[in-house]
Amino acid sequence: MNALISTAVFGIFLMISGLFIKSKQAIRILAISGVVAAFVLNIIDFRQYGASATELFHGMLSVTNFGLLFIEIILGCVLVYFLLSGKDLANIGHYTGEYFALIFFILCGVVLAATYGNMLMLFLSIEIMSIPQYILAGSDKHNLKSHEASLKYFLMGAFSTGFLLMGIALLYGATGSFDITTMNLAGRPIDAMALAGIILIAFALAFKVSAAPFHFWTPDVYDGAPTVVTSFISTIVKVGGFVAFIRLFHIAFGSPDVDKHWLLVLSIITAATLIIGNVTAVFQQSVKRMLAYSSISQAGFMLFAVIAMNVLSWQGILLYAAAYSLATIGCFAILMKMKDYTYDGYNGLAQKQPLLALMNTIFLFSLVGIPATAGFLAKYFVLSAAVEKGGLLWLVILAVCCAAISAFYYFRLIWAMYFKAGDCQVEEHAITPAFKSVLALTALLVIILGVWPGLILAWI
Amino acid sequence: MSLPTILFWILAVISILSAIGVVVAKNPVHSVLLLIVTFFTITGFYILLNAQFLAVVHIIVYAGAIMVLFLFVIMLMNLNASGEPQKNNLVKFAGVVAGGLLLIVLVAALKKADTGMLIQGSTNIGLIQNLGKVLFKDFVLPFEVSSILFLSAMIGAIVIGKKD
Amino acid sequence: MPSPSYPTLWPFLIYGILVLLLAGGMLFISHFLGERHQEKETDEVYEAGIEATGTARLLFPVHFYLIAMFFVIFDLEAVFIISWAIAIRDVGWGGYLAVVIFVAILVAVLIYEWRIGALNFGPQGKKILRAYRHKIKGVNHNEVVDKQNN
Numbered sequence: 110m111n112a113l114i115s116t117a118v119f120g121i122f123l124m125i126s127g128l129f130i131k132s133k134q135a136i137r138i139l140a141i142s143g144v145v146a147a148f149v150l151n152i153i154d155f156r157q158y159g160a161s162a163t164e165l166f167h168g169m170l171s172v173t174n175f176g177l178l179f180i181e182i183i184l185g186c187v188l189v190y191f192l193l194s195g196k197d198l199a200n201i202g203h204y205t206g207e208y209f210a211l212i213f214f215i216l217c218g219v220v221l222a223a224t225y226g227n228m229l230m231l232f233l234s235i236e237i238m239s240i241p242q243y244i245l246a247g248s249d250k251h252n253l254k255s256h257e258a259s260l261k262y263f264l265m266g267a268f269s270t271g272f273l274l275m276g277i278a279l280l281y282g283a284t285g286s287f288d289i290t291t292m293n294l295a296g297r298p299i300d301a302m303a304l305a306g307i308i309l310i311a312f313a314l315a316f317k318v319s320a321a322p323f324h325f326w327t328p329d330v331y332d333g334a335p336t337v338v339t340s341f342i343s344t345i346v347k348v349g350g351f352v353a354f355i356r357l358f359h360i361a362f363g364s365p366d367v368d369k370h371w372l373l374v375l376s377i378i379t380a381a382t383l384i385i386g387n388v389t390a391v392f393q394q395s396v397k398r399m400l401a402y403s404s405i406s407q408a409g410f411m412l413f414a415v416i417a418m419n420v421l422s423w424q425g426i427l428l429y430a431a432a433y434s435l436a437t438i439g440c441f442a443i444l445m446k447m448k449d450y451t452y453d454g455y456n457g458l459a460q461k462q463p464l465l466a467l468m469n470t471i472f473l474f475s476l477v478g479i480p481a482t483a484g485f486l487a488k489y490f491v492l493s494a495a496v497e498k499g500g501l502l503w504l505v506i507l508a509v510c511c512a513a514i515s516a517f518y519y520f521r522l523i524w525a526m527y528f529k530a531g532d533c534q535v536e537e538h539a540i541t542p543a544f545k546s547v548l549a550l551t552a553l554l555v556i557i558l559g560v561w562p563g564l565i566l567a568w569i
Numbered sequence: 570m571s572l573p574t575i576l577f578w579i580l581a582v583i584s585i586l587s588a589i590g591v592v593v594a595k596n597p598v599h600s601v602l603l604l605i606v607t608f609f610t611i612t613g614f615y616i617l618l619n620a621q622f623l624a625v626v627h628i629i630v631y632a633g634a635i636m637v638l639f640l641f642v643i644m645l646m647n648l649n650a651s652g653e654p655q656k657n658n659l660v661k662f663a664g665v666v667a668g669g670l671l672l673i674v675l676v677a678a679l680k681k682a683d684t685g686m687l688i689q690g691s692t693n694i695g696l697i698q699n700l701g702k703v704l705f706k707d708f709v710l711p712f713e714v715s716s717i718l719f720l721s722a723m724i725g726a727i728v729i730g731k732k733d
Numbered sequence: 734m735p736s737p738s739y740p741t742l743w744p745f746l747i748y749g750i751l752v753l754l755l756a757g758g759m760l761f762i763s764h765f766l767g768e769r770h771q772e773k774e775t776d777e778v779y780e781a782g783i784e785a786t787g788t789a790r791l792l793f794p795v796h797f798y799l800i801a802m803f804f805v806i807f808d809l810e811a812v813f814i815i816s817w818a819i820a821i822r823d824v825g826w827g828g829y830l831a832v833v834i835f836v837a838i839l840v841a842v843l844i845y846e847w848r849i850g851a852l853n854f855g856p857q858g859k860k861i862l863r864a865y866r867h868k869i870k871g872v873n874h875n876e877v878v879d880k881q882n883n
Contacts, residue, residue: 117717124724128848166710204728211728214721221714229711237718244725259729279678305678563805573742616745625810634805644793645818701820704813705828712813712831716838719806723842726802727851730795 110165110172111150111181113220119143120213127206132347133199140209141191142397148184151177160569164226168288171226175423177569179223179352182427183345185265186434187216189554190341192547193442196539197337201248208248211241211317212341219349223356228277228287231353235273235317238349239266242342246334258333264299264324271315276309289361299367307362307371311378317350320412321381324405328389331401338449339440341398343404348411348430354500355415363418375416376504383511390518396451399518400440403476407433407513410491410508416501417494424566425490431565432483436475442544443469448534455522456531465535471552473519475559478512483558488512490562493496550569573617584588584610601636608632620695681701799851810839 116394123140128138155177157163162171191198198212199205218237225231243266263341277287283303284292294303316323331339358375362368386406393399411433443465445456459466473486492508495501525531558564587606594600608631615624693699704712778785807879817832824831846852 120717121720121838124720124845125841128845167707169708170712202728207724207728211721211724214717217714217717227711229708230714233711233714235719237714237721240718240725241721244721244728247729250729301678301681305674308674576742578744607859608831621859630805630808630812630858634801636807638798638801638805640799641793645795645798670777686777697816697819698818699820701816701818701828702823704816705820705824705831709827709831714809715813716835719810720842723803723806725847726799727846727849731798731849732795732853 110170110220110224110243111154112147112177112184113170113217113224115143115147115150116213116216116220119147120210120217120476122206123206124210125206125215125450126209127204129248130206133196133205136205136209137191137195137199140212141195143213144184144188144191144395148181148188151154151181151184154491155181161259162226162290169227169230170221170224171290172224175427176223176352176356176563176568177429178565179430180220180263182431182565183216183219183223183349183434186345186431186438187212189435189547189551190345190438192220193438193544193551194340194445197335198341199443201335201337202250204248208245211245213348215241215349216409219345219352221354222349225353225356227291228289228292229279231274231289231357232270232277234353235314235350236270238346239270241411242266245338246330248338249335252333252335254333255335256333257362258330259556261326261333262330265316267447269313269323272309272316273313276306276311276313279303279306280311282306289315289357290359293364294362294367299370307367310357310508311371311375314350314354315378318347318354318408318411319376319405320408321383321385321405322378324382324385327405328398328401332395332398334442336397336445339401340445341440343401343433343441344437347404347408348426348434351408351411351414351426351430355422358415359418359423372416375412375503379409379412379416379500380504380507382406382412383508387511387514391514393518394452395450396444396447396452396455396522399522400437400444403515403518404437406511407437407476409487409511410488413491413495413504413508417491417498418495419494421490421494421497424569425487425494426563427569428483428490428562429487432475432487435551435555436472436484439468439472439548439555440476442548446539448536452525453529453531454533456529458526458533458535461533462535462540464549465540468548468552470523471555474522475555477503477516477519481556481559483555486559487561576613577617580610580613584614598640601639601643604639605632605636606719609634615695622697622700624694625697665666741849800854803851805847807839810835 119140121137123143126139130139155174157174158177159172162173163277164171164274185553187248198208201208215238218234218239221230222233222238225234243259243263246262247255276387278291281287283300284294284297286292312323315321327523331343334342356487362371383406386402386404390399390402390406393402407429411426411429414422414429417425444450446465449510458469471482475482478485478488488508492505495505495508584607587603587610590603591600591607593605608627612624612627612632615621615627694703774780813835815830817828821828850857
């Protein structure tokens with residue numbers, strides 16, 4: 110488990126280095142090289158594990174090549190994130206080393222979420238992903254909204270963690286095991302205790318990925334947190350939550366005689382997430398808030414991978430993780446360069462910064478799901494997984510309608526950039542050639558993934 | 570009724586009453602003190618289950634350290650009885666309905682629970698030595714990972730709490 | 734419900750009852766034997782000491798909270814280490830290695846906190862001293878300048 114060890118060690122290393130290195134630039138470069146190192150070490154790991162699970166540390170981790178591939182995607186997205194927005198992250202406050210260290214600890218949690226084999230590890234991974242987020246959301250100490258975001262997130266998150274623990278306890282009572290493979294309820298009489306446990310865990314995880322009835326914290330937290338932090342917690346951590354979700358429900362509760370009990374509940378959650386996320390996003394005036402609601406609606410699509418439960422859904426979640434994270438990180442990186450976060454602040458961007466406008470358009474196309482972008486294939490995979498599962502056609506039709514609604518608010522931004530005259534304020538000095546080239550590479554990656562998904566899917 | 574059964578019922582009544590008191594009390598300091606009573610009764614349950622390690626930890630960490638933290642928060646925020654915002658009755662009603670529904674679900678879940686998995690009688694799993702054995706052999710990875718968790722909590726305390 | 738096979742419960746129960754009896758007895762007996770008087774200072778907070786000013790519910794500096802937070806976390810870590818210390822012979826070198834990693838992370842945290850100054854409390858001696866030295870130097874410098882001017 111090179112990825113786990115390297116992210117943890119680099120986190121501690123960055124924490125200490127923050128004391129001795131005063132240059133923010135140097136710490137940023139250290140962090141970038143840390144991600145690159147973890148990326149390479151994980152590739153070395155990748156050759157040792159196959160499709161069947163390898164148990165490590167007395168069954169605490171069950172490593173598959175799916176999990177490692179997911180970690181690889183996440184590390185790649187974090188690399189893009191650091192290259193695009195690392196400077197903004199370093200400039201939130203005085204504690205540069207600590208911010209990067211917290212990001213690495215979150216990565217440690219994501220690694221655990223992709224490889225856990227035991228409920229205890231699930232709990233720890235969710236917590237390691239959550240606690241640094243509460244801190245990062247409140248790291249802008251001179252902004253009251255940032256405080257509000259942190260406190261709100263913390264209280265709600267602590268509450269949902271309580272639900273998770275209660276669900277784990279009930280399931281332990283019903284099955285007598287913490288191990289997610291021996292916990293498999295297939296072929297056993299299912300009592301009310303196990304069902305209550307499953308539902309409580311589903312609610313807790315739905316909260317962590319901001320699915321619909323549990324989404325109320327999302328807009329306030331994403332809006333209040335520093336933009337660079339929002340970019341991270343709405344992408345990397347959210348898909349990290351999804352991989353925990355999909356692994357638990359496919360491995361432990363995936364057999365047909367169990368899934369009939371929770372499938373309807375999760376289908377309703379999916380439908381509600383899609384409707385609420387998309388319809389509310391239409392009425393937003395701030396692009397940052399629109400992206401917050403868009404992340405709710407994208408979560409609705411990713412929930413299809415959880416409820417469909419077949420090979421296509423595993424592939425779909427991998428593609429979706431890459432497509433959604435890259436496009437959203439790109440959108441946020443451009444948003445951070447704008448002085449005005451409303452739609453009107455984007456007016457006339459195409460004249461002033463044609464490259465930025467073009468890249469933003471590609472990212473938004475990918476979020477809508479226009480063909481030849483990664484977002485289209487990701488949506489195609491998760492929806493066709495649901496079709497293959499059967500009995501979910503109403504949900505698929507609803508999802509297609511919601512994708513059409515989402516086109517409205519994404520295209521509104523493109524409209525503002527290209528067809529509205531205006532004098533948008535851009536932080537010119539922050540748009541360096543390096544930033545532009547990384548942005549262009551990211552957009553290129555989004556298109557390559559849309560044309561040739563084998564870049565990711567060939568590995569599993 | 571045997572001695573543990575009598576003790577169980579006494580502890581159960583005290584813990585439920587004090588837990589209700591935590592929620593109902595107007596003065597936050599009274600809430601904290603009642604919470605300490607609740608923690609002590611839960612410690613009693615652990616002793617009845619022969620889980621000595623958990624019992625001691627519960628006293629030291631919860632009733633000791635975490636309660637100090639709670640009191641500090643109250644001192645920090647200067648919560649006066651009058652400062653508490655009046656809650657909307659509709660919100661209260663919705664809260665009662667939601668909480669009541671959860672209670673019904675949990676009671677229904679536990680009423681018909683298959684207790685075959687539960688081990689009757691005295692076990693030694695909760696003794697400190699046995700717990701140490703399990704913790705450092707089977708659960709060694711969660712143990713190490715929890716130190717990373719503590720680390721991030723500690724950094725959080727500094728990043729948020731320390732004066733610039 | 735616990736099953737009735739607990740042979741070792743009664744010493745603990747007797748101990749608990751003795752504690753309650755002792756504490757209750759002290760209060761009860763002192764209630765009858767103790768001296769009682771009613772004077773001007775009787776109901777003061779410090780009956781024979783300084784006069785209390787204001788309420789006890791004053792606002793604390795946030796630094797207390799930071800220290801309390803560290804206390805909770807280090808307390809929890811000490812609890813883990815105790816469980817290792819009790820089972821030290823059973824867990825062998827593997828357990829030793831595990832606890833060494835754990836303590837190493839702990840030490841890293843301690844170094845971090847020390848360096849960043851989270852453990853400093855109250856006015857910082859070094860800063861005051863530096864400011865003082867700076868002031869003295871400044872004074873000497875001024876004196877030199879004054880002499881030259883004269």
